[in-house]
Amino acid sequence: MDYFRYIDNRLHCEQVPLDQIAEAVGTPFYCYSQGTLERHYDVFRNAFANARHLICYSVKANSSLAVLDTLARRGSGFDIVSGGELERVRRIGCPGSRVVFSGVGKSASEIQAALEQDILLFNVESHGELMRINTIAGRMGTTAPIALRINPDVDPVTHPYISTGLRRNKFGIPHPKAEELYRLAATLEHVQPIGLDCHIGSQLTTLEPFVDAVKRVKQLLIKLRNQGVAIRYLDLGGGLGIPYDTHEIPPHPERYAQALLQELEGLDVTLILEPGRVIVGNAGILVTRVEYVKDGEEKRFIITDAGMNDLIRPALYDAQHTILPVMRRFDREEILADVVGPICESGDFLARDRILPEFHPGELIAVRSAGAYGFAMSSNYNSRPRAAEVMVRQDRYAVIRPRETIQQLFENEVLFG
Numbered sequence: 001m002d003y004f005r006y007i008d009n010r011l012h013c014e015q016v017p018l019d020q021i022a023e024a025v026g027t028p029f030y031c032y033s034q035g036t037l038e039r040h041y042d043v044f045r046n047a048f049a050n051a052r053h054l055i056c057y058s059v060k061a062n063s064s065l066a067v068l069d070t071l072a073r074r075g076s077g078f079d080i081v082s083g084g085e086l087e088r089v090r091r092i093g094c095p096g097s098r099v100v101f102s103g104v105g106k107s108a109s110e111i112q113a114a115l116e117q118d119i120l121l122f123n124v125e126s127h128g129e130l131m132r133i134n135t136i137a138g139r140m141g142t143t144a145p146i147a148l149r150i151n152p153d154v155d156p157v158t159h160p161y162i163s164t165g166l167r168r169n170k171f172g173i174p175h176p177k178a179e180e181l182y183r184l185a186a187t188l189e190h191v192q193p194i195g196l197d198c199h200i201g202s203q204l205t206t207l208e209p210f211v212d213a214v215k216r217v218k219q220l221l222i223k224l225r226n227q228g229v230a231i232r233y234l235d236l237g238g239g240l241g242i243p244y245d246t247h248e249i250p251p252h253p254e255r256y257a258q259a260l261l262q263e264l265e266g267l268d269v270t271l272i273l274e275p276g277r278v279i280v281g282n283a284g285i286l287v288t289r290v291e292y293v294k295d296g297e298e299k300r301f302i303i304t305d306a307g308m309n310d311l312i313r314p315a316l317y318d319a320q321h322t323i324l325p326v327m328r329r330f331d332r333e334e335i336l337a338d339v340v341g342p343i344c345e346s347g348d349f350l351a352r353d354r355i356l357p358e359f360h361p362g363e364l365i366a367v368r369s370a371g372a373y374g375f376a377m378s379s380n381y382n383s384r385p386r387a388a389e390v391m392v393r394q395d396r397y398a399v400i401r402p403r404e405t406i407q408q409l410f411e412n413e414v415l416f417g
């Protein structure tokens, strides 16, 4: 449930009409509902209330400081995948004890920075990384708490680009090799294996793959404990899907939690969960203005001032974002149309072959479910400044990141010769 809805046929974020923000801030802009963010976090947390757990929101889904701060104040920890994200969570005052570090390519300087922050857990993805962490921790005179990320070879049945738990994916340590690597880790002086981790993919819409993965890692955990490796943390990653403009209704966090907890009954372990999309996805929208409408030979093109540099998900994952008029009217026809951006690529679309109301130039359009992997994946392609970000709380709003200026695009560039 989210707080984007029509009041008198005007789309609002909480109690603020979106056209009012558009007038003040310009378009395109991302708009986040703080109440929705908090609600999604609370629903997720409450689902796990009966289990010892730590929620580590996945920073990469939306790393804006105001979003992170909102969740930190709710008690959230964070799952980071880079030194930049480490610095983001440090800036909002989150202690290292609530940070886990995932990712296949941690650099030496990122590992050192994370050790300096005393993070809770490194989710280690290879033999090479294990050895590197051991060396760096040794040089710093410390010990790194680690989990191995297991690739359980489970099909998450999602878009191939966001599937991570299959044998052919680059992620994690192959399930059959995990025991041996834990044995090695246990002999290293500067790492301490205290956790087990897996994350099989994103935008999962059924529970079976999660349950299959848990079954596999649970068996491994028990085996390891029998061999004297004291695993205290079980990190089950993120990946729970959200409803986009499709007929797929993903399971509610309550059912997700029940399914996981049922499998883990009796296992004395602290759970770590790394939700991203399910917290922030439907807490944000992208508001854009129609520049032109033109009729192609087969269909109509609604050309907006937001493009794939602002929201790449439709192009990259064939994502189906619901398109809504900011001002709703009931007297218009429906037509077959593409909503496209100004970028010089045919992949630059926000929606393709959609039945939509007849939009006119100057009108405002809301692209729903844009809170996750929206702004965070945006770029300056075509030398376009990145969009503004706004956060709403009840009847107030603030710009949490001003629109980039053209001037800012050149700030780090120099001529050669």
Ligand SMILES: *Cc1c(COP(=O)(O)O)cnc(C)c1O
Binding pocket: 058, 060, 061, 079, 102, 103, 199, 201, 202, 203, 237, 238, 239, 240, 274, 275, 276, 277, 278, 372
């Ligand atoms: C991306 C990612 C997540 C979050 O995934 P969502 O689908 O947004 O919940 C969690 N853990 C890891 C390791 C990730 O890479």
